[in-house]
Amino acid sequence: MNKALETLKERGFFAQCTDEQGLSDLMDKGPVTFYVGCDPTGPSLHIGHMVPFFALRHLRAAGHNGIALIGGGTARIGDPSGKTEMRKMISYEQIDSNVEHIKAQLDRFIGFDGKTALSENNKNWLADLNYIDFLRDIGSCFSVNKMLTFEAYKQRLERGLSFIEFNYQLLQAYDFYCLHQRHNVVLQIGGDDQWGNITAGVDLIRRKLGGTTELNAQHQAYGLTFPLITRSDGKKMGKTEKGAIFLDPALTPVFDFFQYWRNVADPDVEKFFKLFTFLPLDEISSICSGNINEAKERLAYEVTSLIHGKEEADKALAGAKAAFSGEGDKSHMPTAELLKADLENGLGLLNLFTTTKLTASNGDARRLVQQNGAVVNGNVISDVKYTVTSKDLDSDGELVLRAGKKKFCRVVFK
Template identity: 80%
Template structure:
């Protein structure tokens, strides 16, 4: 088996392949060009989106060439795969803005050089398609009966599937067809929920260009998927009670990002090391055999470094030490600046938890306090009518507020 494929298997990036032996043989002969796509339905990727892009870097490190396809065209429809209802439509202007933001995020993570890694946008060939010509040329290659056998459509048929979404598989298959012609792309990778869309692309290229005979091997293409990543409790990876863990620090702070990984379940540590870091497997096994808390801290640092860079990872680590062990740099903790006048008059503790965003509502703050989860400067607060005054502010003009064991905020009084 090809070494790059073995790496993907070893690290958990393998579920199915359209022709594993054929792909392995092709990769043994030299670099292949492959692609992974994402639709810019929001202004930021979240960590769940990044699984295929970690795989992209592994394949690139093995000498293959990767394309990150940003779906500025397909986002106008929305992929029904894995969705219980139709995506909310957003304007073309919003989609174009999201494309630029996501392209910048991927560039920081991948480093597009135009040769071993590049980006493309399917708006370039989808936006101005002639629908009648598309149906004659591409739609005629698809069987509705076969499309309805794919899980993405079967699940949605029970709840309702719009005709616009039903077109999505044709467009994604056409993406593969276009990337094959534009860049010589012969492999699409993605999550296992994309299996139907990926195999549709393989079939379309075979129907349009051949690729099944020895004389036409240049048009032979493949699809490879990885398992959908879940936590050990069965829940979707990258989700919290506050929502998705985004790459954009204005949506998920670097400290919150770090803490997400620091607090994963013990059973998930090795799996997440394999998927979301580039440490050698032997080193990972050595780390997870030691102290589990040290392993989680190392996991948090490595993933944060890959997504946000070494400088921000160092700050997050230092902030975590300051927040939970008394060492480190307090300035790296999540910080809110509040006016001194608020504390001269006395500030209700529920208002404080709301202002620091440790609680989404004042009702949430009251419940937190009543359940014993609130503390200020390590002193438990049990009275919802408690008032925080300047007497609670230390000599540095600040104090630390905690909600439970994991959420924390440094308040600077000015």
């Protein structure tokens, strides 16, 4: 098997392939051009979106050429795959803004050079389509009966599937067809929930360009999907009680991003190392065979470095050490500023935890205190009526609050 495909399999990036041997043989002959798409339905990608882009980097490192397709056109409709209800429609202006944000995020992670890696926007060929011409030329290649056999549509039929969403598969298939003609793209990669959409594109290229004949072998096309990544508890990877783990630090602060990886379950550590870092497999095995907490810290550092850069990863690591072990640099912990005058009058413990957003409400703070989870500068406070004053400050005149085992906040007074 082709070495690049072997790497994807070894690291967990392999679920289904339309023609594994054919793709392997093609990749052995020289570089192939492939693409992965994402729709800009929000201003930032989250970590779950990144699995195919890690695969893109592996394939690029093996000498192949990758295209990141940002769906400024398809986002106007919304992909029903994996959704229990129709996506909320957003304005074209917001979609265009999201495209620019996501393109910048991907550029930082991939490094678009215009040759071995580049970005495209399907708005360029979808926005001005003539609907009648599209139905005659492309819609005639699709079977409604076959489309309804795909899981994405079968699940939605029970709750209701809008006609606008039903068109999505045609548009994604058309993307593959257009990229094949524009850039000689022969492979689409993506999550396993995209299998129906990907195979529709493979089939469209075959129908329109005759890719199965010896004469038109240059028009062959392939699809490869990755498993949908879940945690060992069965829940969707990249989700917390606060929501998704976003790449944008304004939505998910770097410290919180770091802590997500630092707190993954023990059985997930090696799997996430393989998927979300580029460390060699033998080094991953060595790391994971040692102290599990040190392995988690290394995982958190490696992923944070890849997404946010080494400098931000160093700060997050220093903040985590300060929070958990009293070492490191407190200035890199999540920090809240309060007025000295408030401290002089005394700060109610419940209000303090809510103000610093360690708890969502005073009711949550009350339950935290009653469960002995509220800690002020290392001291467990079990009195819900406790008032924090200057006597509780540490030698730096600050407070370090902890809610449970994983949530911290440094409080400074101005």
